[in-house]
Every structure is written in C-alpha cells, then in structure tokens.
Amino acid sequence: MDGFAAVDFGFAREVLQRGIAALFFVAFVSSLNQFRPLLGERGLLPAPALLEWASSSKSRGRMLRPTLFRRIRYTDRRLATLCWAGIVVSALLVAGIPQFAPPWVPMVCFLALWFGYMSITSIGQTFYGFGWEMLLLEAGFLAAFLGSRDQPPPTVVIVLMWWLVFRLEFGAGMIKIRGGREWRDLTALTYHHETQPMPGPLSRQAHLLPRWFHKGEVLGNHFAQLVVPFFLFAPLLSLWVPGPVPQIVGAVAGAIVIVTQLWLVATGNFAWLNWATIVLAFSAVGVPGAFGAPTTAAGAAALPLYWIVITSAIGILYLIVSWPALRNLFARRQLMNASFNRWQLANAYGAFGTVTKDRMEIVIEGTLDEDPDAAIWREYEFKGKPGDVRRVPRQFAPYHLRLDWLMWFLPLGRSLDDWFTMLLARLLQADDPTLALLRVDPFAGQQPRWVRALSYRYRFATREERRRDGVVWVRDRRHVIVGPAELP
Structure with a gap:
C-alpha cells in the first residue's frame, strides 16, 4: 500500500x-x-x-x-x-x-x-x-x-x-x-x-x-x-x-x-x-x-x-x-441492523443476540369438506421452513425465501401480522401467484372450503428415531392459532 x-x-x-x-x-x-x-x-x-x-x-x-x-x-x-x-x-x-x-x-x-x-x-x-x-x-x-x-x-x-x-x-x-x-x-x-x-x-x-x-x-x-x-x-x-x-x-x-x-x-x-x-x-x-x-x-x-x-x-x-x-x-443499548441516514451508509449490524430454545412452527391446513369439525385437513407445504417431518431441509442460500423467513418470526410475536391474515385469504381464493410461493398446494389449484392455522413444536429426530421411523423431525401439536376460516 x-x-x-x-x-x-x-x-x-x-x-x-x-x-x-x-x-x-x-x-x-x-x-x-x-x-x-x-x-x-x-x-x-x-x-x-x-x-x-x-x-x-x-x-x-x-x-x-x-x-x-x-x-x-x-x-x-x-x-x-x-x-x-x-x-x-x-x-x-x-x-x-x-x-x-x-x-x-x-x-x-x-x-x-x-x-x-x-x-x-x-x-x-x-x-x-x-x-x-x-x-x-x-x-x-x-x-x-x-x-x-x-x-x-x-x-x-x-x-x-x-x-x-x-x-x-x-x-x-x-x-x-x-x-x-x-x-x-x-x-x-x-x-x-x-x-x-x-x-x-x-x-x-x-x-x-x-x-x-x-x-x-x-x-x-x-x-x-x-x-x-x-x-x-x-x-x-x-x-x-x-x-x-x-x-x-x-x-x-x-x-x-x-x-x-x-x-x-x-x-x-x-x-x-x-x-x-x-x-x-x-x-x-x-x-x-x-x-x-x-x-x-x-x-x-x-x-x-x-x-x-x-x-x-x-x-x-x-x-x-x-x-x-x-x-x-460501544453503547450500552446497542442497536442491531440499524441505519442512521436515509441512504443506508455506515450502518450498524448484528444478528442473533438471543437464541430461541424451542422451535415453534405455524402449520396452515385446508379442507374441501363443508363441515370443518368432521373434515379431513391437508397441509400446505412451504419451500424452506419445516413441514413434512420426513423431508430433509434443502439448501436455498444465498437465495432468500422471504415468506418462509416471516413464517419463522410469526410465533415469536404477540399477535398475528396483517400479511398473515391476507395470506390465508389468498389461499382460500387459490390465488396462483401466492400458491407459487409454496412447495405444495394440497388441492392442486382448487379452492379450499376452509383453512386454519395450528402451532407445533418441532425438534430434530435423534439418530435412533431417524433409523426407526425414517423421520428428520419430531413434532407435537400445541395450539389452534386461527380456527376454521372461510371466505365471506
């Protein structure tokens, strides 16, 4: 130099x-x-x-x-x-x-x-x-x-x-x-x-x-x-x-x-x-x-x-x-990922100041049946976030799956975001651009009668569970986040 x-x-x-x-x-x-x-x-x-x-x-x-x-x-x-x-x-x-x-x-x-x-x-x-x-x-x-x-x-x-x-x-x-x-x-x-x-x-x-x-x-x-x-x-x-x-x-x-x-x-x-x-x-x-x-x-x-x-x-x-x-x-209350000017130059960066100890996932399901209480429910599969317990996670980075990332943040909030309510409405409409963001539409483009959202706790399968059951994840159902919803 x-x-x-x-x-x-x-x-x-x-x-x-x-x-x-x-x-x-x-x-x-x-x-x-x-x-x-x-x-x-x-x-x-x-x-x-x-x-x-x-x-x-x-x-x-x-x-x-x-x-x-x-x-x-x-x-x-x-x-x-x-x-x-x-x-x-x-x-x-x-x-x-x-x-x-x-x-x-x-x-x-x-x-x-x-x-x-x-x-x-x-x-x-x-x-x-x-x-x-x-x-x-x-x-x-x-x-x-x-x-x-x-x-x-x-x-x-x-x-x-x-x-x-x-x-x-x-x-x-x-x-x-x-x-x-x-x-x-x-x-x-x-x-x-x-x-x-x-x-x-x-x-x-x-x-x-x-x-x-x-x-x-x-x-x-x-x-x-x-x-x-x-x-x-x-x-x-x-x-x-x-x-x-x-x-x-x-x-x-x-x-x-x-x-x-x-x-x-x-x-x-x-x-x-x-x-x-x-x-x-x-x-x-x-x-x-x-x-x-x-x-x-x-x-x-x-x-x-x-x-x-x-x-x-x-x-x-x-x-x-x-x-x-x-x-x-060097501030006591350090900001993470903050910009100090409109042009986003000389920013503050940082990630994962805390680590969550349990993995909560929101699973969206739909059904074609008229009666939601006696319905057969099917899951919508996302491209990146966990869903099917037998599916090995794929490598997507450096490509960014924005919807999947927001789905991870969703259980960490105290209330559901507006975009999630609109997502459920788009699924009820079988909206093609929205369905293209997903890995699996269980209804192949047909409009579901009802959709709902449930929370599950996921954890990685042990080596023994993997050999015995062929699963990558083990999950247990926790709560109903959004009960059966239909189009008005």
Missing part, C-alpha cells in the same frame, strides 16, 4: 466487484420472483398503498427512504422491468466487462444497482426488513469506487471495506455478549442449529454433535467476532513498517472470518448474509502483482487525479457518517 493506491489488492478487488455483483444478481432474481405476490398491486402488503400513504397528509411528514417509485407510479410491470435491468447490469459486472472501461463506468453500474435495489427495499416493508438488505446496499455503494482493472484499487475504499467487515463482525459479537445468557455460558449453539429460521441439509447433523463441540463453536465465534476484526486493519502498518508481516496478519484475519462464515453456510440458510461477509472479508487479502495492477509505489500515478478526488471525498463522507455507528458499537 501507499497513500492512495492499494497496489497489492487487485485480486481483492476482483473478488469484491464480482462477488457483490453476484449477490445483487441473486437479490434482483429473488425480487422478480417474490415481490409481486408479496408486495405488488395484489400483494399481501401492497406497496402502492404504502406509497399512497407516504404522499398523503396522514404520513405527518414521515418520508420513505429514496425510491424511484416516489417519482414513477408503481406497477408490477415496472417492478419487473427494474429487476430485469438489475439482473443484466449485475451479470455484466460478474463477467467483468465494465471493469475494462475507465473507472467511472463500473462506478455508474454499481450505483445503478445500489439505487435500483434501494428503490425496492424502501417499499418492501417487513418482507425486506432484514439486515443483509442494507449490508448489500452499503457494499454495492462502496464497490462503485473500487476502480478498473488497469489501475490499483484506491486505498481509502479498501480500508472502508475493512471498516464495513469490522462493523458487521464486531457488531454481531457485541450483540451476542450483551444479549442472551446462552452466549455467555456457551450453550447458544446447543439450540441454534435446531431453532434457526431455516435449517439446511446439514443442520441436523450439526445439532447432534457433542455439547463440548457446541461450546467450542461459541468460543470460536467470540474469537472470530470480538478479536479478529481488529487485525483486519493490520496492512495499514505497511505504510510505516517495511516487510510483508502487516499484510500477512490482515490476510490471516480475513481468512479466519471466511472459514467461520463457511461453517455457517454449511449449517444454515441465512440468505446472502454469510456469502456477503465472505466476499467482503477478501478485502483483507493482498496478493502482490495480481491481475496486472501496478505493484510499486508508482502505482499511485496510475490513478487519475479525478479518481483520487472522488475516492478521497468518499472517505471524508464516511468519516462523517460513521460516527453514529462507531458510538453504537
């Missing part, structure tokens, strides 16, 4: 630009497939109603975050057009084509992805209320200033990537230490593999590992999130300390973050949270001479003056907007 050019971080830039673009590709595909039935003109929480409220006097001056749909009237067709545009631009960036042009070209592409996806998340309501949405937006904004292949990446932007990983990891670590006792007594992962929102194919095997292993997992997590992030900044010492040691220390810190995140990828389904962290952690990996970038201090000369001015301005901007996030990291 020198003052302006991170001459050994050409490989890191390749991973960052292509990886972040790939995650935008997934995010736009997810929105193309799911936004309209969830939030479209006839969605469970229609975005046009939100936009109408935001423009009315009833909003009392409260503003939505920036979105194209404040100026352009929302329609499902326009939403689809925006998603397809995002898919095309992100695919070009994954292929590396804009990166061969001057640095302002990939900048424009990434800023288009950033603002286009923000236009969706800003009206996405609870279905887009996840920390990895703002993480992707912030990563996309910073990626816009990494430059082109014929020049080294700017030092200030690489350092800002480290600062993003630091907030992401250290923030999550502090949330856990301040959160549930299970993180302090090292029992959190005794439960987490079983009760996490959407288990993966290996989650049961991870859950059945010995308790001493789970305690080791928690200790490893605390080390990776509370100690390692400080060493991401070690390469900065190379500005004053000669030799490869500072850069090696930073690369090792990045590698530890990557390895711990790969374990989470293997044992869960956290949309693109883990994959985004892995991609961002590569920002700490310096490889001299990678991808033809200049490898000497003279590399600064390869940065156009206008690009030095732009990236320096971004650095100054981040110094200003990062103060609330820095203060939050």
